[in-house]
Amino acid sequence: MSWLACYLFCSGLLLLHKDVACEEYQNVDSTMKRQDVVVLKCAYPQMSKMIQLSWVKNIEGVKHKIAVYNPSRGEHIFPLYNQSVTFLSTSISGDIQLRATAAEEGSYQCSINTFLEGVLLKQFAVINPDTFKAKFAKGQAADTQVLLVPDNSMTLSCGYLDGDKVVQLTWQRVTEEEISMIANFTQSQSFIGYDYRRRIQTDYMPHQNISLTIQNVTTNDVGMYSCHVVTSNGKWTKLFDVSVEGDITMFLIIGAVAFGSLVLVISVVIVICVKRRKKRKRNKKQFKKGIAERNYQRRANPNSYAAPDIYDRANSRAAGYQEESIYANL
Structure with missing residues (x-):
């Protein structure tokens, strides 16, 4: 990767802290803002048989084991992370919940060993909120409003080339808590984000429109998208505000x-x-x-009626009264 592309990515797209190396985040699938609770999503694609899923944290080039899930043996969280890491309710998806502190900032990796497809990797970066500043922050007006229709395809048109040579092309989806890398193409390499490898088509040819097509979109694809282009004669950035049609x-x-x-x-x-x-x-x-x-x-x-009980008692006494003779022995 050229120094120009590295500079543009670090300063223009993420504005990371000065002491964070560009190489560490240039091809990260998802950059997360550290919060009290952070959810790292490594959804198992279910297109092949899972053998085992594991999470590790990279600390100064050394991989530290966090958790393992095996379909037949269940889940296991290593002692160092027993108090801070939990699998979500459907552990087969591989998603974990991280109760984050300053110590949990860093690089994380989810790896899924599968039959037929081999090993699938997804890279995460959890960074300090103060350094989580994207050039395309909320509040900046989008260049284009786009409406998506669930279960259909969505195409974003970035701009036209005029015979220029593409040095770098970067597509991202930006929210308040996460920056998802969709695709990052340079002269030396091509990188497509884990969540988009089976869903996107990219086209850029001389004198043609640079576009991105995402297939089988859902309401989860709503958000702000950015296209950053660096050519031999200049550069530009275009923002797309994507919402659901019929909202x-x-x-x-x-x-x-x-x-x-x-x-x-x-x-x-x-x-x-x-x-x-x-x-x-x-x-x-x-x-x-x-x-x-x-x-x-x-x-x-x-x-x-007024006093029937008294009346009845009086009549009964009168009826039963008779004169009797009194005899006395002298």
Whole structure:
């Protein structure tokens, strides 16, 4: 790689810390910002049989084992990382969760041994948030707005060559937490990111448009894309803001459904409350009517109704009373 390409990549694309070597990050699949929790995704492509998946950390050129997953024997995390590393719920995907501190900054590698395809490698760099500054940061206006349709192909057109010789061509996807390398072509080498090796097509010929086509796009492909071109006569950068087609329409539909559901619930509640109120009024009216009828009966026949128990006892005593003769022995 020429010194010019190295300089442009380090200073123009990532703006990494001064003491970080260009060679260490020039062909990294994913550059992550260190946070309290960092997820490193090494998704198993499932196009061949997995023999074993392993994670290592490169420290000063020495590989330190982090974790291993074997389909028949399960997962194993080495003692040094027992407290800071966990496999995610579906360990066959190979994704791990790293509870990061300053000590966890550095270079990580996921390797998958497969039958037929051999060894698949994915490189990660976890860096300090202060050094995680991309030239294409959030807030910078995109040159082109692109709408993707899930399960279809998406083509990004970077610009036209005018007979110039391409020195470097770099495609990246940039988010607030990650810089994913899609492709990096120089005069001496070609590098395609792990997540895009089966999905992209790149074209650049003299007097033709430089373009990138990503196949089978999903909503996970939404974000900011950058194309950086260095030619024998100049350089340029183009930004693409990619979103999902129909986002606004879907939002309006969801909002309308939610509003309709809310109105329906409120209407049902109101109807129930009105019915209950009418029922209470009807019961109260009947209760008052019953009390009025009983009062009327008391006034009409106080002996038989007002105090029926007293009336009955009095009558029973009167009926049972008879005069009897009293005899005395003198």
